[in-house]
Structure formats: structure tokens, C-alpha cells
Amino acid sequence: MGDAQGTTLSFHEDGKNLRVGPRPEPVLVLALECGRPRAGSIRYRLSELSGIAIGRGIERKSEQAGTELTVRVPDKWMSSRHARIEPSFGRWVLTDTESKNGSIVDGHTTKRAVLTDGSLIELGHTLFIFFERMPIEVDAPPMVELVPDTGPAGLATLVPSWHGELQRLQQIASSEIPMLIEGESGTGKEVIARAIHTLSGRQGAFVPVNCGALPENLVESELFGYKKGAFSGAQTDHPGLVRAADGGTLFLDEIGDLPPSSQASLLRVLQEREVMPVGGTRAVPIDLRVVAATHRALDDMVAAQSFRHDLFARLAGFRVTVPTVAERRADLGLLIGALHTRVFPADHPGFDIDAARLLLRYPWPLNVRELEQALATAQVLASNELVRGDHLPDSVRTGRPPGAPRPVILNETDQKVRDQVVTALREHGGNVSAVARALDKDRKQIQRWIKRFNLDPGSYR
Structure with a gap:
């Protein structure tokens, strides 16, 4: 209870x-x-x-x-x-x-x-x-x-719920259990997959495969390889991406986009731990760890029979959902610090206060990928100077994410009135009557301003 x-x-x-x-x-x-x-x-x-x-x-x-x-x-x-x-x-x-x-x-x-x-x-x-x-x-x-470099990249967080998930993930990392990483696009699923590979101690390569980017008619030859002469243009033997991950980790990104015709072949590889090249007659044994990722609802796809339930069972030995940046607002400073380390030179002076305020107030609907792109743009424009607000993308400066409707632009007088009302609401804990007394206005006038400026007194209590 x-x-x-x-x-x-x-x-x-x-x-x-x-x-x-x-x-x-x-x-x-x-x-x-x-x-x-x-x-x-x-x-x-x-x-x-x-x-x-x-x-x-x-x-x-x-x-x-x-x-x-x-x-x-x-x-x-x-x-x-x-x-x-x-x-x-x-x-x-x-x-x-x-x-x-x-x-x-x-x-x-x-x-x-x-x-x-x-x-x-x-x-x-x-x-x-x-x-x-x-x-x-x-x-x-x-x-x-x-600090941003605490442990493997992507595993530092101040959000307790995400910290608990990451602890479980680290316990599983050294095992052979396959993992399924879920979450919105841009949340850093590949970063988590690379961290799993690092923690696993496997000596082979980390091989990322974007299943959605593979042409449907080439999926099996790219994944499983082919023998010379298997088809027109096969001039030499090609080991394929699965064998390239032998001894390491195969990261199947956007696994939900894998064509149904290739799902059965992948299932066989995972079950038998061997791969049959296209045009081959002898299967090649493999030793690999499989980590898959998707932004799609695989449970719904299984229910709709667009994704094989037996392949899903093989991939989902351990499931983890990466939270959005909005759900990790406590980590924004850590994320900015980690990306600053990656994008800017070591002696870069940092941000001016206006730029920092914009970065921490923006909702980042496209997640870490959008944040990284914003800082990469700022690095080019700022060079070795402090990052200023005008070095950031328009969406960050205006607070209006891509695709959002244009906000109502207040004139200077209205903006001053709104600022006064917001300040009074904050100082008086959202009490409208107290705000009216403080501003020497009728309570109904305060309510009209609250409605006009789309304010919520309850958020100040």
C-alpha cells in the first residue's frame, strides 16, 4: 500500500x-x-x-x-x-x-x-x-x-529512477543476455549500447547496424555476408556485419524497421549462433552479444503480427527505456558538460549567462541529438569566445521547437504588464487577491490579465 x-x-x-x-x-x-x-x-x-x-x-x-x-x-x-x-x-x-x-x-x-x-x-x-x-x-x-566523465559515457545521472535502471543495466552488461533499448529518437540509445559493450569486457568490435537504412533487397547479404559469385556483382567473399561483430557486440539499431523476410533469418542466427552467408553451403559459428534498439512500440507490432514474437522474445532478454531530455531535466547540466567536452577545445571559456539560461529553459523535444547539434553550431560560430545567445539556433533562442506554432508577440507595454503580474504572483504564492492589492488593481483586472497572458496562478503556489 x-x-x-x-x-x-x-x-x-x-x-x-x-x-x-x-x-x-x-x-x-x-x-x-x-x-x-x-x-x-x-x-x-x-x-x-x-x-x-x-x-x-x-x-x-x-x-x-x-x-x-x-x-x-x-x-x-x-x-x-x-x-x-x-x-x-x-x-x-x-x-x-x-x-x-x-x-x-x-x-x-x-x-x-x-x-x-x-x-x-x-x-x-x-x-x-x-x-x-x-x-x-x-x-x-x-x-x-x-562530473560528465563519471564512468562510461551515458551512464551518469542525477535522476533517481534512471539511476536505478542504469544500475540494473550495469549488472546485466557482463552477461550474455540480449538487451532491448527503447526510447524516443535522439535520446542516446546508441550511447547506452556502447556503454554496455565497454562494460561487457568483450574483446571484439562494437558493430552498429541501422536496420532502417539497409535496402530491403540487400539486408541479408549485408548482415550475413555472401560468397563470391552468389549474385551478379559478388566479385569476392564478404563476411557481413554479423561476422564483423564476432567476439564483440552487434548493435541492431531501429530493429523495428527490419523487413519481415529478414526477421526469420536473424532469428536463426540468434538461435543457432551461426551464420550462413548468401550463396554459402556451410554455416560459420559466431560468438557475439546482441543489443537492439527501437523508437517503435514493438509490443504493438508483435500484437499486429508485423514483428515476429519469437524474435522479440530472443531480443528482449533485458529491456530498458531511455528517458527523454524533458524527463531528465536534472541532468541537463551534465549533458551540456559532456557535449562541451566532446565539441569544444579544452581551454574554451564556456557560456555567457544568457546562453546558459536559454539552454536550460528550452524543452529539447528532439532530445540529446538536438542539444548536440545546437552546441556543434555554437562551437563553429563562437570559436574560442564565450558562447552567446546569438550563437544558438533560432528554436533555442525563441523557445519555440521545430513545428510549434508561432507565439503571440507582446508589445513593450504588454510585456511590462505581464512581467509585473508574474513577479507579483511569484511573491504572493499565486494568491490573486494579494496580487491585486500589491498592484493596486481590481481583482477582476488581474484575472483578465492572467487569462490574456495565459498564466497559471496554481504554478506559483
């Missing part, structure tokens, strides 16, 4: 109950230092704290004394006593502690702000993200710090 927090309860023989499983609780993530994007991210559990003091220090350091946490960041734009975050009447509130450059919450400079789920906090040139109810294990450490 579960309690009001969604926590699972188990009962011992003595009648006492113990909490097991994740429990939603408030979390603060130090996501990104603009001048040190490769420094990594930190996740802080807030439920046992009475307050967090954040300010500039010589080095990054987090120290807890009782229920008080002090966080220091080597950010020259941050004041030594910059801001404080503490609970107040069931909510978490940020208070600027007379900083020189101010504190910004969700794009608005503020002296005091009630934090809501997903609030983006800018202190100097360091960005934090607040999560109001992140499901987290009761025995999880109070602080987790990760």
Missing part, C-alpha cells in the same frame, strides 16, 4: 512498518557553472534541511552543520553571501541576501521568491534548478556530485 506521499510501505512481523522505494521530496540541483561547464552538477536533498546559504568561494564546496547547508561556488559574479533558500509554510523560498548582482528566478530579478517545481535560479553566473517533488530513495545520500 502507499501513503499520501506515494511511498510504498512494508510491514514486519512485529507490526512496525518501514518505508521502501522512492519518496517525493524537494531537491535542489546545481546544474551549471557558465565559466566551468565541465565541473559537473550536484543534487541536494532538502527534506532534512532548515536552510541553504549560497555564495562565492575559492573552490566549489558544500558543508553541512546540523540542518544548515552552505554551498560555495568559485563564481566571480556571485557575492560571498548571495542568497538563502529555506522552507516557509510548506513551500521553499529564495531570499536574496543583499547580493551585488541580484538573484534571478525564472528570468525575473527578485528579492524574495516562492520556488515552484522546475524553477530556474540564477545566482551570478551559476544556475540551479529546484524540483518540488522528485521521487528519491529514502536511503539516498544527502548530496550527489557527478
Whole structure:
């Protein structure tokens, strides 16, 4: 059974109950230092704290004394006593502690702000993200710090649910069990597959195959190879992609696109652990690990009989679904740091605050692939200079993903009114009557503005 927090309860023989499983609780993530994007991210559990003091220090350091946490960041734009975050009447509130450059919450400079789920906090040139109810294990450490190169690529995360899946994946990696990696396009399924190969310890090659890119009439000859003279143009023996992975890992990307006529042949290879080249008379034994991936719903395809159920059973020894970037917002700083390491030179100065804000606010509907492309474009435009907002793609600058309808553009006067209403809603916890009093306006006028500007008072409570 579960309690009001969604926590699972188990009962011992003595009648006492113990909490097991994740429990939603408030979390603060130090996501990104603009001048040190490769420094990594930190996740802080807030439920046992009475307050967090954040300010500039010589080095990054987090120290807890009782229920008080002090966080220091080597950010020259941050004041030594910059801001404080503490609970107040069931909510978490940020208070600027007379900083020189101010504190910004969700794009608005503020002296005091009630934090809501997903609030983006800018202190100097360091960005934090607040999560109001992140499901987290009761025995999880109070602080987790990760840098982009923690372990094999793709296996670093501050998201507890994904961390649990990755732990199971690492346990399975060294076995012979086939794996099926599912998830939307661009989430990094091949990165996970390469990590599995690295962890497996297999000495052979990692051979990726895009099943959707193979011409239907050439699938079997490309996968299984062919003998000289097997067909017109077969001038020499060709071992094929399956044999190229002998002793290693065969990664079958977009397995859902494999033609039905080739599914039976692949099934035989997996069952017999041998491959018959096109035009051959003798099967060749193979030793390989198979990892498949797809963005399609294979369960539905099996039900519709467009994908063989016996092949599905062979591939799905262990299944893992890679979350979208939107579901991994706590990892955005880590992802940016990892891609910055890959795309930019080691001495690159990083991002200016406007560019960093845009990167952390954009929803990334096309996932890690879209983020990588955005940073690759920025690298060409910025070269060895700080990445600025105008180095980023239009979609990131406008916050409008590809294919989204154009937003209503407010004139300068309306934008000022909207900003005032948003600031007041944040300061008064979404209380419309309090906002009306603060702005000296009729309550109905505030409601008209809320409707016109498509605001949700509940999100500020």
C-alpha cells in the first residue's frame, strides 16, 4: 500500500512498518557553472534541511552543520553571501541576501521568491534548478556530485529512477543476455549500447547496424555476408556485419524497421549462433552479444503480427527505456558538460549567462541529438569566445521547437504588464487577491490579465 506521499510501505512481523522505494521530496540541483561547464552538477536533498546559504568561494564546496547547508561556488559574479533558500509554510523560498548582482528566478530579478517545481535560479553566473517533488530513495545520500566523465559515457545521472535502471543495466552488461533499448529518437540509445559493450569486457568490435537504412533487397547479404559469385556483382567473399561483430557486440539499431523476410533469418542466427552467408553451403559459428534498439512500440507490432514474437522474445532478454531530455531535466547540466567536452577545445571559456539560461529553459523535444547539434553550431560560430545567445539556433533562442506554432508577440507595454503580474504572483504564492492589492488593481483586472497572458496562478503556489 502507499501513503499520501506515494511511498510504498512494508510491514514486519512485529507490526512496525518501514518505508521502501522512492519518496517525493524537494531537491535542489546545481546544474551549471557558465565559466566551468565541465565541473559537473550536484543534487541536494532538502527534506532534512532548515536552510541553504549560497555564495562565492575559492573552490566549489558544500558543508553541512546540523540542518544548515552552505554551498560555495568559485563564481566571480556571485557575492560571498548571495542568497538563502529555506522552507516557509510548506513551500521553499529564495531570499536574496543583499547580493551585488541580484538573484534571478525564472528570468525575473527578485528579492524574495516562492520556488515552484522546475524553477530556474540564477545566482551570478551559476544556475540551479529546484524540483518540488522528485521521487528519491529514502536511503539516498544527502548530496550527489557527478562530473560528465563519471564512468562510461551515458551512464551518469542525477535522476533517481534512471539511476536505478542504469544500475540494473550495469549488472546485466557482463552477461550474455540480449538487451532491448527503447526510447524516443535522439535520446542516446546508441550511447547506452556502447556503454554496455565497454562494460561487457568483450574483446571484439562494437558493430552498429541501422536496420532502417539497409535496402530491403540487400539486408541479408549485408548482415550475413555472401560468397563470391552468389549474385551478379559478388566479385569476392564478404563476411557481413554479423561476422564483423564476432567476439564483440552487434548493435541492431531501429530493429523495428527490419523487413519481415529478414526477421526469420536473424532469428536463426540468434538461435543457432551461426551464420550462413548468401550463396554459402556451410554455416560459420559466431560468438557475439546482441543489443537492439527501437523508437517503435514493438509490443504493438508483435500484437499486429508485423514483428515476429519469437524474435522479440530472443531480443528482449533485458529491456530498458531511455528517458527523454524533458524527463531528465536534472541532468541537463551534465549533458551540456559532456557535449562541451566532446565539441569544444579544452581551454574554451564556456557560456555567457544568457546562453546558459536559454539552454536550460528550452524543452529539447528532439532530445540529446538536438542539444548536440545546437552546441556543434555554437562551437563553429563562437570559436574560442564565450558562447552567446546569438550563437544558438533560432528554436533555442525563441523557445519555440521545430513545428510549434508561432507565439503571440507582446508589445513593450504588454510585456511590462505581464512581467509585473508574474513577479507579483511569484511573491504572493499565486494568491490573486494579494496580487491585486500589491498592484493596486481590481481583482477582476488581474484575472483578465492572467487569462490574456495565459498564466497559471496554481504554478506559483
